[in-house]
Amino acid sequence: MHRLPLRLLAAPLLALGLAQGSHAQVLTLGVVPQQPAAKLYSLWQPLIEQVRSDSGIELVFKTAVDIPAFEDGLRRGDYDLAYMNPYHYAVFSRSSGYNALVAQAPGRLKGLIVVRRDSRFKRLEDLAGQRLVFPSPAAFAASLITRRELAARGIPVEVRFVRSHDSVYFNVQRGFAAAGGGVWRTLKSTTPEAREALRVLWQSPGYPPHPIAAHPRVPLALQGRVQQALIRLADSERGRKLLERLRFQAFAATVDADYAEVAALDWQGIPGTLEPSEEAEAHTP
Template sequence: MKKLVYIALLIFGLPIQAQDRVFTFGIVPQQSAITLAKNWGPILQHLSKETGYKIVFRTAKDIPEFEQRVLKGEYDIAYMNPYHYTVFNKKPGYQAFAKQKDKLIYGIIVTRTDSPIKGLKELDGETLVFPSPAAFAASVVPRSSIAAMGINFTPQYVSSHDSVYLNVSKGFFPAGGGIERTLNNTNSDVRDSLKVLWRTPGYTPHAFATHPSLPEAVRSKVVEKMLAMNNSKEGLALLERIKFKGLESAENSDWDDVRSLNITLLDSLLEP
């Protein structure tokens, strides 16, 4: 019945109360949809209960599809990588409100624990695996850093961070890019078979941001209740599921360190 009422309101152009709307929360697919839903689902259920709004989990099959969905404004709220935020803040205008507390994001290059590789120079001439061309810390920064060292390699892209770790653990590639949080979150059998060969410098982490069309009252309530998760055992336990120690307020300028890198990979998305 509620669905029929909602459709009728849409047809006849009558105002829809925020409580009657479904708000989508898009999560960048660094891991499989099943893993993301398992870890983020309880957080969004908690947020729905606390705000009084229905907030539902969404992701995409891979990062390029996620980029297209963010560009089209398909997510009311989104969790996106630092470079994505600098792009989608311009178009369609997502505005950051939070980030992981006391955290910088570091890219890592992983190899098997039994690999004889001891340094990056030993990867010269190899094919390395990455989650996507525009995955910031797991791909953009390590690729540019390795290339700047004069190390020649061929990048191979897969669908997620978990796919990188699985491919390296099975020996399909000698090394690959990721970040420590997703490595810690991946299957323990895979994680225990890998070691971190190298880390990038640290940058401002992923952004929680809202689409400009999200009503300000809804945005304010979401921001309030998300940050309030820091203040309860239940909230902190839920954040621990995604390896967060807490959340902190954020603003657009926090990602100026990423902007200073002048990355142009997704500039074509900003064209009219």
């Protein structure tokens, strides 16, 4: 069984110990588990350490076993700061009060449907009756947007949910599913073997990218310090290298209004949405 780094397993205890044992300002940063936890930790921890150094705020990495568990954490307000998908923000900015600070810049988020490079599928309509895999019911671009497109075209498919974007690519690569949903950033950062084996069959229009948002309990002064440290990463060679590891060019300031178009989308008939009145059971496939 793959073992997580000790520091990753200990992160919540570290945050608690620092908060109780000193006057250090400690904030947890929850990262949506688009990829396995150990991989996320290796990608995000160096950037977190740089932001910690630049801002003077102790940041502690956190994630969850899968995206539905991460959604539960957002619902409870487990994370002081959270890197979440745009649909998560549209829901949890209302129900939990999260406030957008920064988002990836430049660029727009696009959902993808990928197939094996050597498959016979040329159009979305060719997938009728096939098994498709998605990272979770409420993964925005990789699951909600892609399934919305299939439903709009009247293409019936067998839907299965897996733990992460990397799991989607693995299942399609190995032929366990005919196609799957993803996004460009995770496709580009998956294994070379998977990238070589897959091709993009369809991509969506662009939407606002994932924000990093703050829970309302975080003082505005600390929110501002973290925001500025994230934005300044692109000003140094080291910062740009840390961003490049995540397939980012830079962070730019963002505000709640930037996600109005996501909040306005109609999800009628698409299972897995997280409307506030249904949150208790919405994460169950």
